[in-house]
Amino acid sequence: MRTWHTIVGILLITTCTLLLEIPSDTWLSSATLSLILGSAALAYMAVSCLLAARWGFVERLFGGLDRVYEVHKWLGIWALVFASYHMVFKANLEVWNSVPILEWSKYWTRMVRQLSYVALGLIVLLALNRNIPYSQWRWWHKLSGPLFVIVILHWLSFKSPIALDTPSGIWLTVLCALGVLGALYKLLLYPLVAKAGEYQVSAVKVEKSSLHLELTPLGQGFAFKPGQFAFLSMQEKGLREPHPFTIASAHSEDGRIEFVIRALGDYTQRLRKQVKVGMRADLYAPYGRFKRPLEGAREIWIGGGVGISPFISWLQDEAAGQFDKATLVYCYNPSRAFPSVDTLQGMAQARGVDFVANSGGTESLAQTLRRTAAQTDPQQIQISFCGPKGLLGQVRELMNECKIPEGNLHYEFFEFR
Template structure:
């Protein structure tokens, strides 16, 4: 596919820019080598969940610098004769597009058109399951969202944005609600650091975990804080005159009575059958348990949000029973 590289001294270039590039080949090789090492280290840190999310976010900025270094390395070392061929044109277009994206990332411009200013309007603690309900009032335009989508929320600019599923239906009233589980060092501090009136920045909405489908029945399965997209959908269904039958299974290891009571009330208004299972009391929910409660499960589609292992077990169980793969919808809400 490529010509055999020339051995020995390279011919002297007469064009000034080409001569300059030839003189920088040693520097370009060094830049490329160290950029590759930096990429390996940065990628390892980004994929290691022991590092806090803000470090993961910062590493993404570092990778943009690494990419620009690799572009400089490639421009200098790519044989000059290639630039007039299809290979050179394709490489030039790819490197230009990637460099444009890298510069936008370093300048903090990615997602700017999706950002909105807001302030905290309400704070409700659910100590039984360590969930903080944060209500926001938007102060700038919001394009609206669908149940199941998420947004990046910045409570503290030093910490940066964190992704949270939106747990409220969009009613056009300029209000959003997020239910945040204390899962890490940062989220555990939010009940003590947030106050009503604090300024917030929201970026979104993102995600494609929607509830569209032509099945005659829907089965929703929530594990822990995975209940949040279903709460938003319940609010939406409560305002609809009719909809296909829905069974919602909520499995939790930390039941909070007030939290569950609010979900029961919402499910009643939305005309959805709610099944609450406490892990310590009822054991782990599986495909057989769901099928016992939903006799016509074969005509249904299933939506799951929760721990990845839980979802994989359900997918295998229903696959073994003959449920088509495209009827099993799972929210893959992981940033790394």
């Protein structure tokens, strides 16, 4: 499923079930639109809480946890947009014979209505504000579940034609129940249920603004596929917040895993300065569905900066098929290249993968795509990308120039927040 599938699908179901509850001659009124958008905002918040639980079946449905978080973000944004209209325009008409599901006094009904809008706005603004340090942002964002309960109370207490035993009432009740369950799971059970294992740092390599970590399991490691990622939580003060990092190694018998981390944010900078051999960490994994294309295709792998990590994992996968039709393009900043170009070139050559170093700009990348498109049918070229959004946009432009179909691009969102 794609983001727009979810947003439009929920809106359509909400609209259809609500229109069954009111006279058809009132469908085109501002009150009807307000009722629909307010109910859709509630449904969006419920599904957003469900997606945040990181349940496996949800990840499979959307094709990866990165896609889940993208949908989660846009559901919150559209919920705020819809709720703004709902807040301004009255969502009730006398001919509807509306009654509240919960009978409260006018004071508390009005108070919950106002608090629900403030709660939704607070959730979205906190989620999108990148200026808040992650350690603070994470704990503020945990309030999303309790704040969602306030929005549910607003739905139950205001006068509307929605009854619990009607199609719209059943639809909203099921979504809200799932949303509350997802929020409770993430808040209380996730740290206990989702942990893949306890690990110990066995090797640390620091270079410029980057960090290479090697961890060994204290017990049995977890199985993962090349290209997947894990949430890393160090058992040290100031480093306990779980952060997602792509696993930069293939599965090994001893369970050892590696991470290549760029120290760009407040957490990763602290991690780079404080991490030492012997420290312990909890891992929550595996997540992600960044897979190689079908065997036999002409492949171009494009890794931007630390986005090279999944391709390192692919190169180390002994169970993988042939690499003779693959080309790895490493887009890097010469002052911050990590791993080094020579290291990556050696790894690629050992597996028979063509290697292209693209330092600054996209000249070498463009030449590679044009040359490949001239030698191979563009319809048969599969491109795998992991890197910043800006570079992804340039890759799309080059694909269009070379007449490589958009559907042949496989990528993983570079950021969650």
